[in-house]
Amino acid sequence: MEKTQTLMRLNKRDNVAVALRPIEQGEKLTIGDFTVVANQEIPQGHKIALVDLPLNSNVIKYGFPIGHTIADAVAGDWLHTHNLKTNLDGELEYTYAPDLSHQVHYDKRDLTFEGYVRDNGKVGIRNDLLIVPTVGCVNGMAELMLREFSRLHPDLGPFDNITILKHPYGCSQLGDDHANTRSVLIDAVKHPNAGGVLVFGLGCENNTVTEFKEKLGPVDPNRVKFLIAQEVDDEVEAGVALLEELAQTAKDDVRQSVPISELNIGLKCGGSDGFSGITANPLLGAFSDFLIAQGGSTILTEVPEMFGAEQMLMARAKDEKVFDEIVHLINNFKHYFMSYGEPVYENPSPGNKAGGITTLEDKSLGCTQKSGTSAVVDVLQYGEKIRTKGLSLLQSPGNDLVAASALASSDCQMVLFTTGRGTPFGAYVPTVKVATNNQIFEKKGHWMDFNAGQLLDRPLADVLEEFIQTIIDVASGKPTRNEENDVREVAIFKNGVTL
Numbered sequence: 001m002e003k004t005q006t007l008m009r010l011n012k013r014d015n016v017a018v019a020l021r022p023i024e025q026g027e028k029l030t031i032g033d034f035t036v037v038a039n040q041e042i043p044q045g046h047k048i049a050l051v052d053l054p055l056n057s058n059v060i061k062y063g064f065p066i067g068h069t070i071a072d073a074v075a076g077d078w079l080h081t082h083n084l085k086t087n088l089d090g091e092l093e094y095t096y097a098p099d100l101s102h103q104v105h106y107d108k109r110d111l112t113f114e115g116y117v118r119d120n121g122k123v124g125i126r127n128d129l130l131i132v133p134t135v136g137c138v139n140g141m142a143e144l145m146l147r148e149f150s151r152l153h154p155d156l157g158p159f160d161n162i163t164i165l166k167h168p169y170g171c172s173q174l175g176d177d178h179a180n181t182r183s184v185l186i187d188a189v190k191h192p193n194a195g196g197v198l199v200f201g202l203g204c205e206n207n208t209v210t211e212f213k214e215k216l217g218p219v220d221p222n223r224v225k226f227l228i229a230q231e232v233d234d235e236v237e238a239g240v241a242l243l244e245e246l247a248q249t250a251k252d253d254v255r256q257s258v259p260i261s262e263l264n265i266g267l268k269c270g271g272s273d274g275f276s277g278i279t280a281n282p283l284l285g286a287f288s289d290f291l292i293a294q295g296g297s298t299i300l301t302e303v304p305e306m307f308g309a310e311q312m313l314m315a316r317a318k319d320e321k322v323f324d325e326i327v328h329l330i331n332n333f334k335h336y337f338m339s340y341g342e343p344v345y346e347n348p349s350p351g352n353k354a355g356g357i358t359t360l361e362d363k364s365l366g367c368t369q370k371s372g373t374s375a376v377v378d379v380l381q382y383g384e385k386i387r388t389k390g391l392s393l394l395q396s397p398g399n400d401l402v403a404a405s406a407l408a409s410s411d412c413q414m415v416l417f418t419t420g421r422g423t424p425f426g427a428y429v430p431t432v433k434v435a436t437n438n439q440i441f442e443k444k445g446h447w448m449d450f451n452a453g454q455l456l457d458r459p460l461a462d463v464l465e466e467f468i469q470t471i472i473d474v475a476s477g478k479p480t481r482n483e484e485n486d487v488r489e490v491a492i493f494k495n496g497v498t499l
Contacts, residue, residue, distance in 0.1 A: 003456075007031045007048070008278060011063035016047040016079055018061075018274055018356070020456060023048065029076075036076040045274025045356030045420070045437070047079040059084055062277065062366070066308075067359040079358070086359040088308055088345045091334055096323045099315040103373045104286070106293040111468075113475035114255035115262065115413075118192055119220060123262040125413040125475040126430065127195035127253050129159040129246060131239075132185050134212055135170030135205035138229055142166070142200055145239035152240070158250040159195060161483060163428050165490040170207035172499035182207055183383035184492050186216050187409035189224060190385075193429055195253055196223055196246030198239060203230030222249040255477065261295030263475060264386050266407030266415040266429075267370040268301065270400040272348070273420025274356025275436040277366020280418035280452035283434065285372035286464050287416070287471070292374045292390050299386065299410055300371040301394040301403045303333040304347060308361035309368040313393065318375040325379035329395055336495070347398075351421045370418065382493060385411045400425060401491035408490075414474060422447055426482025428490050430474055433481060449474075449481050 002009040007017040009031055017031055023042040028035065034050040042048050047061065053073040058065040071083045116124040131142045142164045149162070156162055165188055169181040185207075189197045201209035209228050216224075225242040229235040267284055269276055288298040306313060310330045317323035337344045347360045357363045377390035383406070386392060396406035404415050404427035415427050420436035422444045435441035438453035450470055455463055474480055482488065 002032045004031050010061060013060050013063045015051050015060045017050055019044055019046050019048060039076040040078045042078045049073050049075050049077045049079050051075050061362060064365055066361040081353055081358055084358050086345050086361060088360060091331060094314055094327050096320050097315055100375055104289050106290045108294055111260045112257045113260055113472045115258040115475060116253055117256060122192035123258050124192035126160040126193040127250055128193050129162040129196045130188055130194050131164045131198045131200055132188055134199060134201035134207045134209055136168040138200055138202050139166045141229060141235055145236045148236060148240050149243045157247045158253060161488060163488045165428060167490060167492055169492055171205040173206060175496055177494050177496040178206055180383060181492050182212060182215060184409050187383060189216060193413055195250040198242050199226045201228050203228045263291060263296045264412045265291060265298045266412035267298055268404055268407060268415055269367055269370060269418040271419040271421030271423050272352050272357055272363060273436055276418055276420050277369055279455040280434045280436040281366055281369040283452045283455060283463060283467060284370040284416050284418060286460060287467055289372035289374050295389060297386055297389050299392045299394050299407055299412055301396040301406055302398040303329060303395060305364050305367040305398045307345060307364055309364035312368060313376055316376050318377050322376055326393060329379050329393060355420050380410055382406055383409055401489055402493050404431060405490045424487055426487045428488045430480040431482045432474060447481055
């Protein structure tokens with residue numbers, strides 16, 4: 001990697017550099033052996049050509065092609081959507097070619113956090129109270145219930161957060177949609193961050209409480225309560241009484257020291273910009289490698305944002321079985337796109353483009369850096385919980401709320417979320433917002449938890465140490481910005497008929 005105050009070249013094979021600040025037309029710029037004059041104004045985070053690139057030339061960034069020129073470009077030109085297009089098109093055939101030679105190794109350290117050890121051996125980083133509607137039409141009554149409980153317990157009682165997992169589903173759904181709704185809600189009930197759960201149904205929905213309980217299996221009756229609105233005279237009064245019982249159970253819960261090997265961390269990005277693959281995503285990748293070296297686990301999702309970088313993940317499969325599962329993961333999601341007649345590579349978003357990301361390869365090569373260099377040990381389907389220590393891939397779309405909810409469903413106690421554009425959202429688990437640049441961190445400090453923009457001026461090793469401590473602090477109870485803002489949500493993947 002080469003860097004000046006103005007430009008960064010990410011790989012010695014690259015024929016472009018990234019602008020670290022806005023560049024004015026006519027500026028003379030030097031990086032390594034390259035000297036160019038900017039032919040246009042170039043926004044921060046965008047790409048400038050270091051060599052002449054005639055029509056149909058591959059543009060190289062991160063050491064890989066991110067697309068080809070659709071017009072002649074010369075050294076000093078701004079390269080973006082007006083003159084650069086993806087190389088990707090349709091399905092590919094993949095060959096098992098394992099390569100773990102680039103793994104970064106970290107020493108094992110005796111680090112702990114203060115967590116809640118559950119009776120089943122899982123560890124939570126929060127003692128949350130969840131109200132889980134089985135159907136969307138009871139959301140309003142759940143809010144009234146929570147309002148009354150909060151009036152009686154303005155300090156939240158023994159709980160860190162109280163969240164209604166509001167959603168519009170649970171009725172008029174068929175097939176996979178019905179199964180997805182039930183699965184995600186069951187995952188929430190069983191989440192280690194949950195110190196108490198009230199499952200709240202109407203009584204006539206598809207997702208009946210009776211069937212839900214059967215699928216849920218054995219639970220601690222002191223921790224999980226059930227209420228069917230149509231079977232009681234006053235569902236709010238009955239619900240508050242059950243919440244009081246849950247509070248009584250949770251009042252004796254205390255944190256205790258637990259090794260960080262008990263952490264399961266979700267890796268997610270959204271509102272990405274040209275710095276995402278330079279600062280915040282590599283920081284998450286380094287943290288992922290570090291945590292795995294300690295015996296912990298991380299999960300990468302957003303399958304459409306693996307397209308164009310999937311072969312890098314396939315090369316890191318721990319064995320041929322996992323390789324085949326990654327191939328299936330990628331191809332199934334491409335089939336999903338094509339089944340609706342939609343282009344597989346219709347990405348990035350308008351916000352991504354404004355931030356300097358041009359093609360899906362550009363986005364994916366930056367996005368997958370969140371996974372670090374460790375071997376991929378497992379592939380999880382949507383709604384499945386983590387099975388194996390290490391790095392897993394999870395089936396889910398790129399949508400921020402859906403993907404973050406899927407990570408929570410897989411038993412991630414926390415989601416790390418990188419962004420260069422900013423977003424206030426949060427999943428129903430602590431969602432650590434990592435800014436890719438100094439400007440968004442300063443502008444939206446009430447959204448952001450950590451500034452990875454400092455990596456442009458400081459060594460990764462130093463920033464990583466601060467980040468590790470931040471994660472330990474959050475795991476030990478320090479509220480994230482989304483918690484302070486009382487923003488905690490769930491979103492469920494839908495792909496079918498609504499009756």
